[in-house]
Amino acid sequence: MTEFIGGNVKSKKLVQSLALLGALATAVYSHAGEVNGIDFSGSGFLTLGAGKMMGGAHNNVSDYNCPCFIGDYAQAGVYQGDKEFQWKPDSKLGVQGTAAFDNRRYSITAQAVARGARDGAVNLEWLYGSYKLNDKITFQAGRKRLPMFYYSDTQDIGVALPWAHLPPQLYGWEAVNYNGVNMMYQDQWDGWSTTANLLAGKETYKDSGYWKIYNGSQNRTDVKWSNILGGDLTLSKDWLETRLVYIQSDTQTKNVNGTWDAATLSYDPGFIETEFGPAAKQQIYGIAINADYMNWLVRTEFIHINRPGLNFKDFAQIVGVGYRLGKWQPMLTWSRYKGTAVVDQGGDPEGQEGHATTALSLRYDLTTSSAVKMQIDSQRDQSGPNWAPNYGDARLLTFTYDMVF
Amino acid sequence: MSKTQLIFARSVFCVASLMTAYWSHAGAVVVVSAKSPVSALTKEQSSEIFMGKATSFPGGGAATPLDQPESSPLRDEFYTKVTGKSASQAKSYWSKLSFTGKGTPPKEGHNSADIKKQIADNPNLVGYIENSAVDGSVKVLFAVQ
Numbered sequence: 001m002t003e004f005i006g007g008n009v010k011s012k013k014l015v016q017s018l019a020l021l022g023a024l025a026t027a028v029y030s031h032a033g034e035v036n037g038i039d040f041s042g043s044g045f046l047t048l049g050a051g052k053m054m055g056g057a058h059n060n061v062s063d064y065n066c067p068c069f070i071g072d073y074a075q076a077g078v079y080q081g082d083k084e085f086q087w088k089p090d091s092k093l094g095v096q097g098t099a100a101f102d103n104r105r106y107s108i109t110a111q112a113v114a115r116g117a118r119d120g121a122v123n124l125e126w127l128y129g130s131y132k133l134n135d136k137i138t139f140q141a142g143r144k145r146l147p148m149f150y151y152s153d154t155q156d157i158g159v160a161l162p163w164a165h166l167p168p169q170l171y172g173w174e175a176v177n178y179n180g181v182n183m184m185y186q187d188q189w190d191g192w193s194t195t196a197n198l199l200a201g202k203e204t205y206k207d208s209g210y211w212k213i214y215n216g217s218q219n220r221t222d223v224k225w226s227n228i229l230g231g232d233l234t235l236s237k238d239w240l241e242t243r244l245v246y247i248q249s250d251t252q253t254k255n256v257n258g259t260w261d262a263a264t265l266s267y268d269p270g271f272i273e274t275e276f277g278p279a280a281k282q283q284i285y286g287i288a289i290n291a292d293y294m295n296w297l298v299r300t301e302f303i304h305i306n307r308p309g310l311n312f313k314d315f316a317q318i319v320g321v322g323y324r325l326g327k328w329q330p331m332l333t334w335s336r337y338k339g340t341a342v343v344d345q346g347g348d349p350e351g352q353e354g355h356a357t358t359a360l361s362l363r364y365d366l367t368t369s370s371a372v373k374m375q376i377d378s379q380r381d382q383s384g385p386n387w388a389p390n391y392g393d394a395r396l397l398t399f400t401y402d403m404v405f
Numbered sequence: 406m407s408k409t410q411l412i413f414a415r416s417v418f419c420v421a422s423l424m425t426a427y428w429s430h431a432g433a434v435v436v437v438s439a440k441s442p443v444s445a446l447t448k449e450q451s452s453e454i455f456m457g458k459a460t461s462f463p464g465g466g467a468a469t470p471l472d473q474p475e476s477s478p479l480r481d482e483f484y485t486k487v488t489g490k491s492a493s494q495a496k497s498y499w500s501k502l503s504f505t506g507k508g509t510p511p512k513e514g515h516n517s518a519d520i521k522k523q524i525a526d527n528p529n530l531v532g533y534i535e536n537s538a539v540d541g542s543v544k545v546l547f548a549v550q
Contacts, residue, residue: 041509043503043504045500096504107506109506111504126506130506135460135461138506145505153501153504153505153507154500154501154504154505157500157504159496159497159500160497160498160500160501160504184507186507188453188458193458327493365491365493367475367493368475368492368493368495368496369475369496371493404496404500
């Protein structure tokens with residue numbers, strides 16, 4: 001299977017990338033329709049974000065000028081400094097095209113995204129074929145989003161999110177896509193809408209954004225997840241929606257160009273690229289229980305990653321409550337990440353990463369297809385004294401404009 | 406006419422205008438082709454079809470929803486009263502499905518006349534139009550209240 005490996009298409013300049021995608025979006029959109037029995041459709045999404053650090057721990061972490069708020073771990077979307085509004089970490093433009101035929105029984109879908117966090121480089125995020133066996137069962141193969149979380153599939157679609165950015169304590173991992181196959185089952189079970197999904201695949205991601213957070217903004221670390229197997233089950237009825245997920249894989253990394261050295265304030269110029277380390281197993285367990293009751297909106301999600309043989313485990317969760325007032329939607333969300341040492345394996349209880357964020361969000365629906373949001377994030381560092389890199393506390397103000405087309 | 410009477414008359418006119426505007430898009434009805442064997446839908450069944458959770462009519466036969474355009478006030482009224490979601494929430498819901506390969510949002514008609522015309526010729530289609538727009542080419546399955 002083709003590996004898109006992070007998918008950079010050598011588009012270095014953000015303006016060029018946005019123009020390219022914009023032209024593509026226009027072309028796709030304007031050519032929607034049916035040609036020779038093939039149903040073409042195009043759509044897209046845009047988030048324009050601007051954020052400013054409002055305070056926090058003033059210190060340099062790796063080569064980041066902090067206070068820093070990590071808005072997007074997977075893409076290294078980091079707000080830093082405290083003087084100017086920054087628009088790169090959350091801004092993105094995506095286009096999607098689908099060609100379907102035989103009454104939508106077969107389809108091919110591609111989605112490309114340009115992100116400010118990656119200086120506008122265009123990534124091919126999705127490219128998959130679908131075969132609809134019947135009304136209930138669909139087979140898909142290609143490149144898709146790894147469904148670790150409730151909002152994994154829609155993490156780039158700002159209009160579909162109640163926040164300016166996803167709570168980073170939960171939505172921050174090294175792999176977000178995979179190449180593979182999946183079988184999706186959709187049905188009604190005693191009044192419950194059911195979607196079950198089984199998947200298998202692998203992912204090799206060059207120049208991981210996640211590892212820049214820990215190794216420095218210029219670091220390049222490659223990530224390999226192999227033998228990915230898993231499934232998720234979503235049950236919804238009336239105002240309640242629950243989701244269970246389990247995914248396992250082997251995981252490996254290799255450092256390509258070295259880590260920022262705090263002593264010399266540099267990357268080691270003589271660093272020799274490592275090989276992929278031995279594969280470590282990981283088992284991901286997640287549950288989400290969400291409610292849309294009357295005007296109330298409740299989002300809860302918990303994830304645990306167990307790594308047999310390693311000396312730490314991950315726990316992360318969010319709890320959010322919002323209320324719809326016509327087109328307005330205020331929301332308060334608490335999120336926390338906590339690493340836990342496995343002492344038997346040599347883990348240091350004082351050397352674990354931990355942080356929690358309280359976010360106050362306000363969304364206003366401009367139209368049915370667009371919204372503006374304001375969000376204040378206040379993050380507290382709860383890492384142990386032996387943990388590094390220690391980003392410290394941070395406060396961020398963000399404005400976003402989201403639309404789909 | 407005194408100033409008070411004039412204000413009263415204007416107020417009555419204003420309220421009447423608002424009521425006329427309201428009633429002109431109140432009273433949406435869910436319709437299928439007059440040729441369709443389906444005779445009725447409940448609110449829940451209508452909701453399931455338009456939210457992509459059901460793809461067939463209760464008695465069998467494919468059910469393909471046809472939406473009003475986004476600019477139509479009838480669309481907001483329909484989604485709010487039938488699905489419990491505003492048109493914005495419904496759009497967000499469909500964005501979530503359509504960008505992830507889990508569903509395709511309903512196609513849109515240009516207006517009630519266009520929707521009625523498409524439905525009249527295709528028994529698989531189901532739409533919603535103003536009650537006042539109903540004629541012999543379509544059959545009412547559910548009156549939105």
